[in-house]
Amino acid sequence: MMNRLLLTAALLTVLAAPAFSASTLSPGSNAIPPAPVAAKKQDRVLDIQTLKTPGGINLWLVEDHTLPVIGINFAFRSGASTDAADRQGVSQLLSNTLDEGAGDITSEQFQAALRDNAIDLGFSSSRDSFGGSMRTLVRHKDKALELLKLAVTSPRFDQEAVDRMKQANLTRIRASMSDPDWIGARIMNDRVFGAHPYVQNSGGTLASMAALTPEDLRAARARHFARDRLYVGIAGDVTAAEAARIVDDIFGGLPETAKTDGKVGASDMPAATKPVFYATPQPQTNLTMVWPGISIHDVDHYAGVVMDYIYGGGGFSSLLMNEVREAKGLTYGIYSDMMNMDHADRYTVAGSMLPQNVAPTIQMVRAIADRMRTTDVTAEQLQAAKDYLTGSMPLHFGSTMSVAGAVTGLQINNRPATALDDVRATIMAVTPADIRRVATRVFMHEPQVILVGAKPEGIDVETITTLPNVEGAPGK
Amino acid sequence: MKLRLSMVLMGLLLASPAVAADAVPNVQPAPASSAQRVFDAQTATLPNGMKVVVIPVHRTPAVTHMVWYKAGAGEEPTGVSGTAHFMEHLMFKGTPGVPVGQFSKTIQRMGGNDNAFTSWDYTAYHQTVPKEKLGDVMRMEAERMNDLTPKLADILSEKQVVIEERRQTTDGDPGAMLRERMNNVLFPNHPYGRPILGWMPEMQTLKWVDALAFYKKWYAPNNAILVISGDTTMQDVLPLAEATYGRLPAEPVPTRLRPVSPKLEGAVSITFAREDVRQPVWQFEIRVPSARQNRDAALKLELLEDLLGGATGRLYQQLVVREKIATSVGVGYNPYAFDDGSWVVYGTPADGVTLDKVAEGVNRVLKEAADKGFTEAEVKASIARMQDDAVYARDSLTGPAMTLGYAMAVGVDIEDVETWPARLEALKPADADDALRTFVLNQNGVTGYLLPKEGQQ
Numbered sequence: 011m012m013n014r015l016l017l018t019a020a021l022l023t024v025l026a027a028p029a030f031s032a033s034t035l036s037p038g039s040n041a042i043p044p045a046p047v048a049a050k051k052q053d054r055v056l057d058i059q060t061l062k063t064p065g066g067i068n069l070w071l072v073e074d075h076t077l078p079v080i081g082i083n084f085a086f087r088s089g090a091s092t093d094a095a096d097r098q099g100v101s102q103l104l105s106n107t108l109d110e111g112a113g114d115i116t117s118e119q120f121q122a123a124l125r126d127n128a129i130d131l132g133f134s135s136s137r138d139s140f141g142g143s144m145r146t147l148v149r150h151k152d153k154a155l156e157l158l159k160l161a162v163t164s165p166r167f168d169q170e171a172v173d174r175m176k177q178a179n180l181t182r183i184r185a186s187m188s189d190p191d192w193i194g195a196r197i198m199n200d201r202v203f204g205a206h207p208y209v210q211n212s213g214g215t216l217a218s219m220a221a222l223t224p225e226d227l228r229a230a231r232a233r234h235f236a237r238d239r240l241y242v243g244i245a246g247d248v249t250a251a252e253a254a255r256i257v258d259d260i261f262g263g264l265p266e267t268a269k270t271d272g273k274v275g276a277s278d279m280p281a282a283t284k285p286v287f288y289a290t291p292q293p294q295t296n297l298t299m300v301w302p303g304i305s306i307h308d309v310d311h312y313a314g315v316v317m318d319y320i321y322g323g324g325g326f327s328s329l330l331m332n333e334v335r336e337a338k339g340l341t342y343g344i345y346s347d348m349m350n351m352d353h354a355d356r357y358t359v360a361g362s363m364l365p366q367n368v369a370p371t372i373q374m375v376r377a378i379a380d381r382m383r384t385t386d387v388t389a390e391q392l393q394a395a396k397d398y399l400t401g402s403m404p405l406h407f408g409s410t411m412s413v414a415g416a417v418t419g420l421q422i423n424n425r426p427a428t429a430l431d432d433v434r435a436t437i438m439a440v441t442p443a444d445i446r447r448v449a450t451r452v453f454m455h456e457p458q459v460i461l462v463g464a465k466p467e468g469i470d471v472e473t474i475t476t477l478p479n480v481e482g483a484p485g486k
Numbered sequence: 487m488k489l490r491l492s493m494v495l496m497g498l499l500l501a502s503p504a505v506a507a508d509a510v511p512n513v514q515p516a517p518a519s520s521a522q523r524v525f526d527a528q529t530a531t532l533p534n535g536m537k538v539v540v541i542p543v544h545r546t547p548a549v550t551h552m553v554w555y556k557a558g559a560g561e562e563p564t565g566v567s568g569t570a571h572f573m574e575h576l577m578f579k580g581t582p583g584v585p586v587g588q589f590s591k592t593i594q595r596m597g598g599n600d601n602a603f604t605s606w607d608y609t610a611y612h613q614t615v616p617k618e619k620l621g622d623v624m625r626m627e628a629e630r631m632n633d634l635t636p637k638l639a640d641i642l643s644e645k646q647v648v649i650e651e652r653r654q655t656t657d658g659d660p661g662a663m664l665r666e667r668m669n670n671v672l673f674p675n676h677p678y679g680r681p682i683l684g685w686m687p688e689m690q691t692l693k694w695v696d697a698l699a700f701y702k703k704w705y706a707p708n709n710a711i712l713v714i715s716g717d718t719t720m721q722d723v724l725p726l727a728e729a730t731y732g733r734l735p736a737e738p739v740p741t742r743l744r745p746v747s748p749k750l751e752g753a754v755s756i757t758f759a760r761e762d763v764r765q766p767v768w769q770f771e772i773r774v775p776s777a778r779q780n781r782d783a784a785l786k787l788e789l790l791e792d793l794l795g796g797a798t799g800r801l802y803q804q805l806v807v808r809e810k811i812a813t814s815v816g817v818g819y820n821p822y823a824f825d826d827g828s829w830v831v832y833g834t835p836a837d838g839v840t841l842d843k844v845a846e847g848v849n850r851v852l853k854e855a856a857d858k859g860f861t862e863a864e865v866k867a868s869i870a871r872m873q874d875d876a877v878y879a880r881d882s883l884t885g886p887a888m889t890l891g892y893a894m895a896v897g898v899d900i901e902d903v904e905t906w907p908a909r910l911e912a913l914k915p916a917d918a919d920d921a922l923r924t925f926v927l928n929q930n931g932v933t934g935y936l937l938p939k940e941g942q943q
Contacts, residue, residue: 187762294654
């Protein structure tokens, strides 16, 4: 592989997988923006219909009758950060067990019905939300909707299936323990969120996962599943009337609200300590640097998106990639990333290199960051970033599920249905001074450095030998 | 759900790419009925022999453009492993019209993404861009087919990059280290036994002269396939293809000559143990027919893969659900190979269970399936779901170009892909039984054990 596919930061923060969702508005807010007036379909990035079902549930729909396929995506704004410390991973396990038998249908029957009807059904949990998605052929939609409704409303949580999924998760955790990126993420989470629930391991620890019970799953489900925190996006070969019926049928019976609101408080980044190092027997060292980030609701958010593209998010167009990989050959890849969540924002740079090249790389990363703060980007750099960020929009809507996911993401990020059309002008308005300002807001702080793998040369580190939140409770 | 790569299958050896005598592109007529066709692709051949395939998918105003060269690590001479992949990287190092570092930047300024990949049997370059940029992309890709002009300093720094790529993706991953060693034993005397990225000692001596020789020998329009999916049609593509790729001359390209890999005599086990392994894994790999070698066998093996694998397949239901000796188990068949295909079965043991016990369980399930056979109902359900999955094949911008490119680059006939659902329809339980007994049971293969270092828990 030559390079990895670029993630488009601008769109991520507009559409965003619920994993990166963020909001300052109340999740109970029912304010639906009116459908944009008289914009012709071809003028809009996506022809989104904003609907309210007869049962009162908000639904965003993009009809597309080119293929006999229907995609449904939904998310509850309540996620793994509400898992208790000694029950870390319960939301993850919930996502694995909802389709392991429901109603009168056993696990094996449920899985067979999905597979034999070519129905893709999956659930996922992130720190801030719990979501699901389903894709079906029109000819199997009745069966698909029946199964989805059963999974959402009457999961069985049979002990056998729960135990089997726990074992699968324990296997996943142990297998991840040889992945330096995963190890780095565990250390990062432990160090950059203070005493916030975000320090927890959403996937569970070996101890917490092993302790989970069907009762824990029922409690987690009751915590997440309520209509006041539900966002639904549908795409494909379905009409508005039918989509509304589908949504009411599946979700109409859920409680209006739950005991908790699914929220946790804000998390500031603690002051950086000396670099943290964990040894593994690989030839390279994985380097991660973390700064405080910029919220997607911040006035500087899109300036941050453009800054990030130029600095390290833009693949072969980025300064990091050009100077560290292309000019020096120090690494196969180095990237920056905006990490935006409901209650915390961080900015990261990550790459892997030989241990003797870690110190020179850190020096280059810092030097380029300083340049972003003190020197205007060139007109050409700025235009290239704007051209990519605005021009690449259609690339994100090539499949039924990408469209369904996008319209759910817009809602959970509290964006209006016109956001995809409006973001272009916002990005085009970013100036070199905006970029210096936002770079200063990020890079004025000292980054937390995390190192995994071969022992880096010439760096004073704090060596740890036990991974946080992997075997047992937080910080242990 | 995984994309069904195995969707494609079979066939005829492509005739060696002769230069067409006509001065105009040869557009193949569309088949009479498109009802059951997976992609309903449009095909043509340029006068210089370059194949053109277009899969119209009008969902979003964008296209994926790919050029596949029918040459990969399998075409490297002995002693210079990694050259094909190094060449792939050097393709970004400049032409007269697109200076070094500007290829990907130019694509990104169009609002597009680009990438490339190398396998043993092919090297592919691809860009996904807003549809109005298609002509510009084709001009750039056509130029680097013949006019690459990298500078020495860029070649030397890129050599370090591919070495770091190997350190990151192979040496840093114990599972990848084990797979590399297993392939090396499974394919004696054959390039499939060499890593695509190259062996480290040979990578450290990678040279431009070897990459250049590879480029001159294999990169030619008559050894390339142009595949485009997305919001376009052959009518739009063909004039652009003629004005870009069509201006390149056909060149003499040798026939692929691969050494014969002798049959494995006896079973071989390989253990890879390292401190960073916490989860033991068992796997077993054998050589089976590829789609190019035996289209009918490959179709049967795909059916068998579906019957055995997945959450409702025989292996998972018996070993994970009922016996609980494994926490995961699966099977993978790769029919997309110019030479032998590969068949892998793998499992992770439950707590306190040895890897050999998982192996014994897998063998028991396979033997029982062979003894009792598959039922009519099982096979019908399997065929129906594979046919349903084929409908999803077009629910993607890039997927259709990827799937047809993989198939054609290893010599699978496009018709075998298009008619895959109809060909499945003809399969019977006896076909799955036959594939199991003939190609999978009692075959010599390589067993891999991924283990924690001795003395660890």
